[in-house]
Amino acid sequence: MTTVLTVLWHLTRAATLIAGITILVFLLVRVVPGDVVDVLAIEGGLTDAQAEALRANLGLTVSWFDQFRAWCIGVLQGDFGESLRFRVPAADLLWHAIPVTLRLAAASLLLGFVLAVSVSLLATLRPQSVFVSLVDALNIWSISVPTFCAGLVGILVFSLWLGWLPVLGNFLVPVIILGVDAAGQIVKPLHEEMKELGTAAYVRTARAKGLHPLRIVIVHVLPAAAPVLLAMTGLIAASFIGGALTMEVLFGLPGVGSLAFNAINGRDYPLIQAVVLFLAVSVILINFATDLAHRLIDPRPER
Amino acid sequence: MAPLLDVRRLGISFPGAAGSIRAVDDVTWQLEAGRTLGIVGESGSGKSLTGLALLRLLPAAAEVDDASRIFYRGQDLLTLPEDRMRALRGGALAIVFQEPMACLHPLLPVGRQVGEAVRRHAARPDIRVHTQVEGLFAEVGLPEPDRIGRRYPHELSGGQQQRVMLAMALAGNPEVLVADEPTTALDVTVQAQILTLLRELQEHRGLAMVFISHDLAVVSSMAHDVLVMRRGRMVEDGPMQQVLTRPRSQYAQVLIAARRRLHESETDTGHGDAAPEPILHLDGLTVDYAGRGLRTAKVRAVDGVSLTLAGGRTMGLVGESGSGKSTIGKAVVGLVRPSGGDIRLLGRSLAADRWRQPRAFRRHCQIVLQNPYGSLNPRLTVADALMEPFVTLALRPAEGPWARMVAGLEEVGLDGDTLSRYPHQLSGGQRQRVCIARALIPEPTLLICDEIVSALDVHVQFQVLDLLKRLQKSRRLSLLFIGHDLEVIRFIADDIAVMHQGRIVERAGTKQVLEEPQHPYSRSLISAIPRLAAA
Structure with missing residues (x-):
């Protein structure tokens, strides 16, 4: 019974959050000066009369409340509206962009995760070694080098000078750049946590059993550090879903980031709303998954 | 016959910027098979470090004197290669600590934690690990030994947790058990049960035991011989009865007198008030x-x-x-x-x-x-x-x-x-x-x-x-x-x-x-x- 209540409580919270985010974005995009017709007018040289007719045609002349109601009814029926600029369903555009972003995010996250875990593992195991410096190097890199700078340099070096990879549509370079960036964010807190846990009483117990240091770090220290690892990975995953924008734009990947960028530029309201709804649901799902994973690892009741 | 454990001139310091701190200074003792040595001292007396040094589990910052020797069966534990030391740790030399809640891994079922020790030392390779763990749980008096292994530490009481720690220590069939304040964090009735269990285990298995505590009364109920430490030094050692009846050092006299005076003090009932409000x-x-x-x-x-x-x-x-x-x-x-x-x-x-x-x-x-x-x-x-x-x-x-x-x-x-x-x-x-x-x-x-x-x-x-x-x-x-x-x-x-x-x-x-x-x-x-x- 209590489990059912807990699940219901979480679902209610998630729904409220999504509703809040969509309402906020719905209002924000309309507060920004200029709408899609202005954009089209500049591109196509419409007269004032033509512009007004287009506005009426696109349903932008009715009140915000009516627009919102119409949009909500659509969404509940699975219709996310039509892109104002491209005249195709927003859902279709989104549907084509999602796999690109997911592939980029998943690959980068995997690289970052593996890199961070192995480096902090080695640094914990060999506290005097070069791996400890590598932890700091990765961390400082992710703080001080913005991904778009690394991206520009990457294009310059690999595509223009070495000619190894095509400039656009390339996948490997952004994955490495994002992966190293993620690793740098994860590795420092993870290593600190593992160092701290190395002095925990139960790790001393593991040593007192005569276990090999490698086994101690993998079986006893790493699971105990999992909450930190999960929290950082969850945060980064959420940021990648929506925020690989610079990489996507820079490398010409037609993902969710590029789509959002274009939609915002063109004041393409239905498309912006569809993208934001997708991001909100993704972030909530990621948080939920992190929570769930945490509970699977830690059997203790919540404190 | 040579003693089982022979500690000679053990010295431990913590080097620091403001000079080295001497935590254990020139401590020497022997332990025969099947006997119990009690080490008594206040916090900071170096008693726990002495116990940890036996298994080379000292904190990383600690430095042991070059002249120190800890002989176990003729080999010096302090110079033994790390892999051979690991084989002894949890094997022939086992330890239990205070605060069992903190000493058990919170995320692993207790059966796995004990099983890990069993597997590591393979004292009885002919018997399945699972069966051995069950046997150990029964030996330390845990209820439902066949099922309790699936529980997590937080689901056990303090006394049960310490019993799990003991089962873990026994997994490698040890010859020497170091018990470092094993009952300090426990309630007094639970303490009495754990002490009884320790005495039984020692008798059945013929364990040699190093029993470390701040509580002279507890040590007096456990140990054959006693070592009193203060500020890293031994101030008194000898058979338990002799130290209790004829303490040579002033410090031991104070400790014993403090305990006795607490015990023997007469409470004066009534303050002469007819009816205090x-x-x-x-x-x-x-x-x-x-x-x-x-x-x-x-x-x-x-x-x-x-x-x-x-x-x-x-x-x-x-x-x-x-x-x-x-x-x-x-x-x-x-x-x-x-x-x-x-x-x-x-x-x-x-x-x-x-x-x-x-x-x-x-x-x-x-x-x-x-x-x-x-x-x-x-x-x-x-x-x-x-x-x-x-x-x-x-x-x-x-x-x-x-x-x-x-x-x-x-x-x-x-x-x-x-x-x-x-x-x-x-x-x-x-x-x-x-x-x-x-x-x-x-x-x-x-x-x-x-x-x-x-x-x-x-x-x-x-x-x-x-x-x-x-x-x-x-x-x-x-x-x-x-x-x-x-x-x-x-x-x-x-x-x-x-x-x-x-x-x-x-x-x-x-x-x-x-x-x-x-x-x-x-x-x-x-x-x-x-x-x-x-x-």
Whole structure:
């Protein structure tokens, strides 16, 4: 019974959050000066009369409340509206962009995760070694080098000078750049946590059993550090879903980031709303998954 | 025959920027097979480091002297290659620590944790690991040995956790067991059970044991020989009986005398008052701790407790952890809100409208807490800390606050220079004296002492208790003295109330409760007190 209540409580919270985010974005995009017709007018040289007719045609002349109601009814029926600029369903555009972003995010996250875990593992195991410096190097890199700078340099070096990879549509370079960036964010807190846990009483117990240091770090220290690892990975995953924008734009990947960028530029309201709804649901799902994973690892009741 | 363990000139230092700290200095002892050596000392005496050094489990910053030797079966453990040392650790040489909750991995089922040790040392490769773990659980007296392995540490009681630790230590079929304060974090009845178990295991398995404790009484019930350590040095060693009856060093004499004096002190009942007026009256006091979130229910910490404390008397409130004794103290000073019943202090009801009491009235009830390290703000000097009651209670002594603070410190045996110090510059005993001074400055009628000597070393405990007793006489204070150590309570209290699961199960004069306890729970509590072996 209590489990059912807990699940219901979480679902209610998630729904409220999504509703809040969509309402906020719905209002924000309309507060920004200029709408899609202005954009089209500049591109196509419409007269004032033509512009007004287009506005009426696109349903932008009715009140915000009516627009919102119409949009909500659509969404509940699975219709996310039509892109104002491209005249195709927003859902279709989104549907084509999602796999690109997911592939980029998943690959980068995997690289970052593996890199961070192995480096902090080695640094914990060999506290005097070069791996400890590598932890700091990765961390400082992710703080001080913005991904778009690394991206520009990457294009310059690999595509223009070495000619190894095509400039656009390339996948490997952004994955490495994002992966190293993620690793740098994860590795420092993870290593600190593992160092701290190395002095925990139960790790001393593991040593007192005569276990090999490698086994101690993998079986006893790493699971105990999992909450930190999960929290950082969850945060980064959420940021990648929506925020690989610079990489996507820079490398010409037609993902969710590029789509959002274009939609915002063109004041393409239905498309912006569809993208934001997708991001909100993704972030909530990621948080939920992190929570769930945490509970699977830690059997203790919540404190 | 050569002894099983032969420790020679063991020295351990912690090198630091401000010079090296000598933690263990020139310690030498031997242990024969099947015997128990007790190592007794206060915190910081180096007794635990001595035990850890045997398994080479010292903290990374520690340095062992080059001249030190620890021979086990003829090989020097200190120079053994790490992989061979690992084979001995948890194998022939096993250890159990204090605070089993912290020593067990919180995320792994206990069966796996013990199984890991079994697999590592493969003492009985012919028997399945699972079966061996079950056998070990049965041997250490855990209930349902076939099923308990699936549980996590937090699902076990403190005593069960320590039994799991023991099972783990036995997994490698050890020859030597180091027991480092194995019962310190446990309640007194559980302590008695674990000590009995240790004695049985030693007998059945012929273990040699190094038993480390701050409590001389516990050690005297376990060890054949004893080593007394102070500030890293051995101050006394020899057969247990000989040390108890004819201690050579002054320090051992003080330790034994402190224990005896606590034990033998006669409580003078009655202060010549015909009918002392009640100071504190609890009437059906109930306190619930709210459960967190939707899933957990409320916890009833105190369940309808009624109690009267007369002026100038000391009431000892005893019970094991979780019995609700500290909660009563907190409720009286208003740190927790009662959910039922009434608290009357000097005839005024506090439960309903504590905050409507005039500020000056609050001075009548003060509290001293257990941990003098935690209850003084590290960033405030003693003067700042002692100044606080003047501000919060709007005290305006005629002689001025400063003179009152100096007088208050002198009363607890500290001089005025202490005012400019920070807590970290004081010893534990001095800090607790500061806390007492802070509580006494408002001249309370009732002083609540919540386990105030538990964090202190034995001979410091004694000094603080002595001081408290003197102050009580000179000031005619009423004391509510909360504690779990019945020897301490015997020394200080006129009456005792025994608490169990939120209720008072017995209440009578100290002598009567300790000598003729009526309630079965009080009887088990009192019979579990460790005593110095007869001397």
